[in-house]
Amino acid sequence: MATRVIAGKTVQVNDEGFMTDPSEWTKEIAVEYAKEEGIAELTADHWKIIEFCRQSAATSGKAPTLRTITAGTGVSTKELFTLFPKGPAKKVAKISGLGKPEGCV
Numbered sequence: 001m002a003t004r005v006i007a008g009k010t011v012q013v014n015d016e017g018f019m020t021d022p023s024e025w026t027k028e029i030a031v032e033y034a035k036e037e038g039i040a041e042l043t044a045d046h047w048k049i050i051e052f053c054r055q056s057a058a059t060s061g062k063a064p065t066l067r068t069i070t071a072g073t074g075v076s077t078k079e080l081f082t083l084f085p086k087g088p089a090k091k092v093a094k095i096s097g098l099g100k101p102e103g104c105v
Contacts, residue, residue, distance in 0.1 A: 007032045011097075018099050022057060025097025033095045038085065042095075046083055049073055053096040063093035063101040 001020060004013045007028035012020045019025060030050060034042050042050070052073050056064040066089040070077055080088040089101045 014099070016100060018094055019097045020099065022054070022097045025054075029097060030095050033097075037091050037095065039083075039091075039095075043083075045075070045079075046095075049075060049080070049083065049092055050096045053092055053098060057096070057098045063089070063096070063098040065089055065101050 001012050001014070003010050007026065009024065009026065009029065011024040011029065014020055031042060049069060053064050053069065056068060056072060064072070066077065066080065069080065069089060069092065084091040093099065093101050
């Protein structure tokens, strides 16, 4: 398993850059990952989705799918694509310090 320094903290990541230990995640890491994913600033709407995904993963043991996110947050698929362009489930999982969601390529 590889390691990487993000926001001044060394974390474990897989070959696609997803964190492998969600307990190493911090909000500062989320901000850095968001910038890497082309999201300049995380708004309250972004944080609502991120927090839901982290809570969902803590319960289920895996990153939530797009359908789970939309059902659990009340945010439409269209809004998710606006907040996290080009693959929202995958991007929000990475920013949230979770593994890649099942079914994502």
